Amino acid sequence: MSEPIPPITLPPAENPQTEGEWLQHVLQRWLDEEFLPEPGNHQIAQRAAQIFVRQRMEGENDLGSLVLAIVTEMQAFDFSQSFYGEFAIANAVSDLLLDSLGIDRCCGQ
Incomplete structure (x- = not known):
């Protein structure tokens, strides 16, 4: 049986604005x-950064929860003049955060 993927927790926010x-x-x-x-x-x-900062200021450190918040709130954003959508943005934020933490995001590692 497969093991669940453990959650990824960001360090507590010391300066959410700088983040x-x-x-x-x-x-x-x-x-x-x-x-x-x-x-x-x-x-x-x-807009994605505003959502992220607000979530961090509210004490959210779970990467999965941050990604879901970005997906949910970016649904109201008008992407009609863009190649992107809310899922692409949330996934990019996740990848960028993982990279900044030195976590290899390849192949579920």
Whole structure:
């Protein structure tokens, strides 16, 4: 029988605003490099970072819960002028956070 994947817990937030600024910067860079730089990438990264900061300020440290919050709240964002959607953004945030923690995200490791 398969073992469940253990949750990934971020360290407690010491400065959520700084984390949010970092996330906004790296997410926008990822968005611009993944397909094409688009005018909406800044707004997408800004909104995702706002959600992330608010969640962290409320004490959320579970990566899965953060991803779900981003998916849920980004559903209200207008992606009509973008290549992206809420799931792509939440997955990118997860990958960027895992990379920043030095966690290998390949093959479920």
